Amino acid sequence: MTNNTGSLGAVDAAMALTFSLDGETFAVPVQHVREIIDPLPITDVPNADQVAPGLVNVRGAIAPFIDLRHRLGMRPAVLRETSRILVLELTLEGEMTTVAMLADDVDDITETTSADLETVPDLGVRWPTEFIKGVAKKDGALVILLDVQTAFAPKPSH
Amino acid sequence: MNAAVDSFVEEATDILDGLEKILLELEADPTNTGTVDAVFRALHTLKGSGAMFGFASLARFTHPFENAYEQIREGTAKVTPEIIQLSLASRDHLQRIIAKGPDAENSDIQDPTSLKLVEKIDVLIADQTTRNKSTGAIRAHSTQSQRFLITFKPHESDMRNGMRPDLLLAELEGLGEAHVTCSAAGVPPLRELDPTVCHFCWTIELTTSAGRDAIDEVFIFASDSAVTVTPLAPDTIDMAISQPAPGMERNAIGSGRMLKSDENLTAAPPKSDSVRVQAHRLDELMDQLGELVITQARLNRISADLDDTSLAETTEEIERLVTGLRDATLSIRMLPIELVFGKFRRVARDLSAELGKHVQLLTRGGETEVDKNVIDSLTEPLVHIIRNSIDHGVEAPDARLSADKPERATIVMQARQSGGEVLISVSDDGAGLNAEAIRQRAVSRKLIDEDQEVTDEQLHQLIFEPGFSTAEAVSSVSGRGVGMDAVRRVIDDLRGTVEVKSQPGRGTEVTLRLPLTLAIIDGLLVRVGNNPFVMPLSTVEECVELPPDETARQSGRSILRIRNKLVPFLRLDTLFGFERVENDDRRVVITSVDGRRLGFVVDEVIGQHQTVIKPLSVYHRGIEGLAGSTILGDGSVALILDAAAIVKRAQAAVRTAA
Numbered sequence: 001m002t003n004n005t006g007s008l009g010a011v012d013a014a015m016a017l018t019f020s021l022d023g024e025t026f027a028v029p030v031q032h033v034r035e036i037i038d039p040l041p042i043t044d045v046p047n048a049d050q051v052a053p054g055l056v057n058v059r060g061a062i063a064p065f066i067d068l069r070h071r072l073g074m075r076p077a078v079l080r081e082t083s084r085i086l087v088l089e090l091t092l093e094g095e096m097t098t099v100a101m102l103a104d105d106v107d108d109i110t111e112t113t114s115a116d117l118e119t120v121p122d123l124g125v126r127w128p129t130e131f132i133k134g135v136a137k138k139d140g141a142l143v144i145l146l147d148v149q150t151a152f153a154p155k156p157s158h
Numbered sequence: 159m160n161a162a163v164d165s166f167v168e169e170a171t172d173i174l175d176g177l178e179k180i181l182l183e184l185e186a187d188p189t190n191t192g193t194v195d196a197v198f199r200a201l202h203t204l205k206g207s208g209a210m211f212g213f214a215s216l217a218r219f220t221h222p223f224e225n226a227y228e229q230i231r232e233g234t235a236k237v238t239p240e241i242i243q244l245s246l247a248s249r250d251h252l253q254r255i256i257a258k259g260p261d262a263e264n265s266d267i268q269d270p271t272s273l274k275l276v277e278k279i280d281v282l283i284a285d286q287t288t289r290n291k292s293t294g295a296i297r298a299h300s301t302q303s304q305r306f307l308i309t310f311k312p313h314e315s316d317m318r319n320g321m322r323p324d325l326l327l328a329e330l331e332g333l334g335e336a337h338v339t340c341s342a343a344g345v346p347p348l349r350e351l352d353p354t355v356c357h358f359c360w361t362i363e364l365t366t367s368a369g370r371d372a373i374d375e376v377f378i379f380a381s382d383s384a385v386t387v388t389p390l391a392p393d394t395i396d397m398a399i400s401q402p403a404p405g406m407e408r409n410a411i412g413s414g415r416m417l418k419s420d421e422n423l424t425a426a427p428p429k430s431d432s433v434r435v436q437a438h439r440l441d442e443l444m445d446q447l448g449e450l451v452i453t454q455a456r457l458n459r460i461s462a463d464l465d466d467t468s469l470a471e472t473t474e475e476i477e478r479l480v481t482g483l484r485d486a487t488l489s490i491r492m493l494p495i496e497l498v499f500g501k502f503r504r505v506a507r508d509l510s511a512e513l514g515k516h517v518q519l520l521t522r523g524g525e526t527e528v529d530k531n532v533i534d535s536l537t538e539p540l541v542h543i544i545r546n547s548i549d550h551g552v553e554a555p556d557a558r559l560s561a562d563k564p565e566r567a568t569i570v571m572q573a574r575q576s577g578g579e580v581l582i583s584v585s586d587d588g589a590g591l592n593a594e595a596i597r598q599r600a601v602s603r604k605l606i607d608e609d610q611e612v613t614d615e616q617l618h619q620l621i622f623e624p625g626f627s628t629a630e631a632v633s634s635v636s637g638r639g640v641g642m643d644a645v646r647r648v649i650d651d652l653r654g655t656v657e658v659k660s661q662p663g664r665g666t667e668v669t670l671r672l673p674l675t676l677a678i679i680d681g682l683l684v685r686v687g688n689n690p691f692v693m694p695l696s697t698v699e700e701c702v703e704l705p706p707d708e709t710a711r712q713s714g715r716s717i718l719r720i721r722n723k724l725v726p727f728l729r730l731d732t733l734f735g736f737e738r739v740e741n742d743d744r745r746v747v748i749t750s751v752d753g754r755r756l757g758f759v760v761d762e763v764i765g766q767h768q769t770v771i772k773p774l775s776v777y778h779r780g781i782e783g784l785a786g787s788t789i790l791g792d793g794s795v796a797l798i799l800d801a802a803a804i805v806k807r808a809q810a811a812v813r814t815a816a
Contacts, residue, residue, distance in 0.1 A: 043787075043795040044689055045778050046734030052777035055787055055795040060449060062787045062795050064777040093776050154776045 016112050018143055019086065019103035022074040027110065027136075027145045034087045034098065036106050039079060052154070056100045058087055066101045066152060072127040077102050090152055099152060112136045112145060163260060166211040168434065170256050173200050174249055175500065181245050182503050188237035197245070198227040204252065206378050209325060212260035219255065219272045223248055226283045235286040244282065246504070248275050303334065303367045305390035311344070311359035313382035318354050321380060327360065329376045334366030363390075437530065440491055444678075447487050448770035451678060454480045455768070455791035481768070484678060488529070492674075495573045495582070496524030498536050502544055506569060509548045516555055516566040517548055523573040528580050532652055532672055536582070539645040539656075543584045543668050544569065546642070551588030551666050561663065563587065579654075579696060580674060585667035591660040593617045618658045622646040653694075653785050655751070655802050681769035681798065683790070684747060684760040687736040690796040692769050692788055693758070697749045697801045701763050704744040718746060718757055727757030733783075733804065749801045756805055771798060 016027035035058075042054040042065050054065040069077055077083070082105040090097055117134035131151040136143045177200045184193045201224040209217035223245065229235035251271055308330070312323055330336050338360060345357040366372065370387065377385045454477055461473040499521040510517035528536075552558075552567040559565055569586045593614045600606045600620050621642045645668075649656045654672035673679070673696065681692035682701075702720060718725045727746050731738050739761060746757040771786040778784065785800035 041794055043797070044736075045781065045784070045797065046689075046736065047781050047783070048778055052775075055778075055797075057789050057793050057795050060452065060789065062772045062789065064775045066777075095776060097775050099775075099777075 014112055015109055016143075016145060017086070017109055018107040018138075019084075020105045020107065021069055021072070021103060025107065025138075025141060025143050027112065027143050028086075028088065028148055029145075030109060032088045032090060032148055034089050037085050037087060039083050039085055039102065040100070049154075056085070058085075058098065058100055061098060063087065063098045063100045066099050068101050068151065071151065072131065074127075077104070080104060082106075088148070088152070090148055092152065092154060110138055110143065112143070117145065163211050165434075166207055166213075167256055167259075170204060170208070171253075173204055174253050174256070176200060177249050178246070178504055179500055181242055181249065182507060184237055185239070185242045185507075188242075191231070194227060194230050194237070198224065198231055201227060202375070202378070206375070209329065210322065211320065213256065214261045215269075215272065216252065216255045219248075219276065220252065222276045222279055226279050229283055229286075235283050238282070238286075240282055241279075244275065244279055248279070251275055303365050304369070306362075306364045306366070306370070306373060307388045307390050308362040308364060308373065309359065309384070309386045310362065310377070310380075311384040312356040312380065313384070314355050316380060316383055317356045321383075323356060323358075323360070326376055326380060327362070330362055330364055330373070333368045333372055333376070334364055336365075337363040359384075435490075440530070443487055444491070447484060448678065448772075450480055451484065451768055451770050452789045455789075456793065459791035484768070488678065489527075491530045492527035493530050493533050494524060495526045495528050495533065495536075495580070496521070498533055498540060499524050499571055499573075501537060502540060502571060505541055505544055506548065509545060510552075513548060514554070515548060515552050517552055517569060518566055519544075519569050519571065521571045526573040526575055526580060528573075528672065529674060532580075532674075535648055535652055536670075536672075539648045539670070540571075540582075540584065542641045542645050544571075547584060547586040547588065547666065551586045551590070553589050575674070580672045581669060582672065583667055583669040585665060587665040590662045590664055590666055591618050591621070591658070593660075593662070596620055615659075618660050621658065622656060650803070653800065679769050679771060679798075681767045681788075682747065683764040683767040683796070684745075684758075685762040685764060686730045686734065686760050687739050689736070690764070690790060690794065691730070691760075692767060692796050692798045693747060693749070693801060694769075694785070694798070695766065697751060699748045699750050699755065702746050702748065702757075704746050704759055706742060720748065723755070725755045725757050727759055728804070729759045730799075731759075731761075751802045751805050754805070756801070758799075758801070758804075769798060 015030040017030050017033050018025050018027045020026070037058070040056045040058070042056055044054050045052070048054070050067060050070045052064045052066055053070075055062050056065050057063075067077075069075065084103055084106045085100050086103055086106070088099050088101065090099060116136040118136070119134055131147055133145040133147045136145060177197065180193055180196045180200065184190065184197060187193065201220050205217045205220040205224055208214075208220065226235065226241070230237060230241075255272075310323070310326070312321060316323075327336075327338055331338070339362075341359050341361065342357070344359060345351070351357070364373065370389070373387050377383065457473050458477065461469050502521070503519055506517055506519035547569050548567075552569075553561065553563075555565045558567065567587055569584065571582070571584050573580060573582045575581075596617045597606070597612070600612075600617065600623075601608050603623075605620055605623055606612055622645065623643060646656050649670055649672070652672055654670055656668065656670050658666060658668045660666040673694070680695040682695050682698050684691050684693060702718070705718075716727050716729070718727055725748060730736075741761050744759055744761060745763045746759050747763065748755055748757045750756075767790070769788045772788060773779075773786055774781075774784060783800055783804040785798045785803075787795055787797050790796050
């Protein structure tokens, strides 16, 4: 499946997982998503960057916990019943890294085609546009496709 | 590359490593016949197996060198410094040839480096041998042609082991005029035919001037095969009637000696009962073991919760087994440090020759065992240290003489185990560090203030500061410290420490302290606030109570008196920016780092914990004071503290505050 979407994605359509953060709907390409699990206890890492404030135990492997809300300038998360942890696999600084992030809710898997995507106008959003690949309309609502490489980068580019 | 070629490359690499060592030994003691034999055997094995696995150019290149050492063995040539130099260069070249992989089919191109080296060795040996009359005589004998009848039947397993009869036959043909007949008499009916066995046998009538030895050499790696070599009466009139006796004698001596060297050859590789395992398989084993240790911790916890006697017994039993398995697995990964030390004899030799200094490198404690991953990372920092010693520490010969020192400098590399650590020191008897130059440099780099009082000892450690010594200028001014920050970086990554001691005019000693293993450690589990942390037990000396008046003290003083010794301490919650939890019963974990004692205030000492170290991700790797993370029995994640780094961090904080 990964192969399939990967090759298609470059040209035309890509499957993306949508989730919500602070009322907005975001999407990440499904090939980066390893699993979706219930919230886990987080161990604080002292003196860490607020983007990666802690560690979690994902089935025996230790993964950094990424606070995407902090990076996007949102309010700190409040755990709800629908909250889930997304476990993503990313290549960061040339290294395969498994990271965990908290979403308020996980919605759906959706297909985005490059035709659907629009670039984000600089002033239309309150978060840095470099984290965003584009915006698509799905069933009348906006879906913000994240650029995982910049959104999860250990050191922000700006 | 197929598996056979891979294993040849591995073995050849081992042989070349050994060869370098033997050549350096030979340089020290040029008349030792045992060493000469060893060189010959190494070359011979390379040539033979190289040809067998398709490294034809390697075999061709090795041949003249093997010949040269044969001459030396026979006493018709002598070991000279030029020969050693050339042999070392050839060894390096062989390494390059092997790295290139097997030759393409039928390629006959010799690269220019090979040709040049071969020409040099030929000239060197020829020079010596023409001066030697008896050699001339023997060479004359060997030019006489002899006839041999050779029968050759490969052993059942030979084909499976990758032997190529065609190559052997081609090699025979290369010795002279060969008439080869093949017999298919041994081929069984198709039903019984095993296609992996060679059923043919060959008869070769060979007319050659190369002598019996050369034939034996062709078959040296076909020792399982049935080979007979029978000398025939010469059918040519080349051999003068007046000379039959010497010819026969040569033959007799030849085969006699060959017999002897045959014994040597079989005796040469010490019969080891070891198994070659690829490193990644060991890593996998280690990973699995790590998971097992973590699961074990969970089981312990469940067992404690359930409080069932039979479960507790079984759990204890499993714990004992897991600990045994851990120790056994860790010991597999331990290698003698001699493996790295060996490389440095060459580095020291080449560098001292290049710089015109006389240096001898002595190694001690090479049998000390260290984790393979540690060994792999050690080469680079040790090269830096030795380079520094020779380049900047050791004085020029005349300067040494006028300072009443022996002209030849001595560098000692020493390894020993101390508790959970391995200590590796490199000491020289050179000029020592120039404290004044370091001070100036440190002031200009703003590492210290101009009027700051710093002891020489503290000054010396500054050579490890990043950016201290990247500039060329420092080596000409202070005469020390190129790339020492790189050394410290590697050692830090290995969770080790490095320190330097120096006495002006007497020499310098750099000591590396490294953990025995990188994967699993015994740790002390503590709690700071609500967060669990693990401290490596190897750094912990003792735990004491924090006296209540110290908790209340606000004066900023943080020193404890333990058995009449003053020990400074740090509050981990302050250091980590945690909110302080009200607690009247704090503990201080006293650690010893680089011989200095320092206490860490924690809220609770939970107990000993076998800790599987998981490296931190790119997000957290740069945080000072954290050595990794681990999973506890209840599934939560704990961070592993790096006491040494925290001490440094605290000192830096004090420095900036002051």
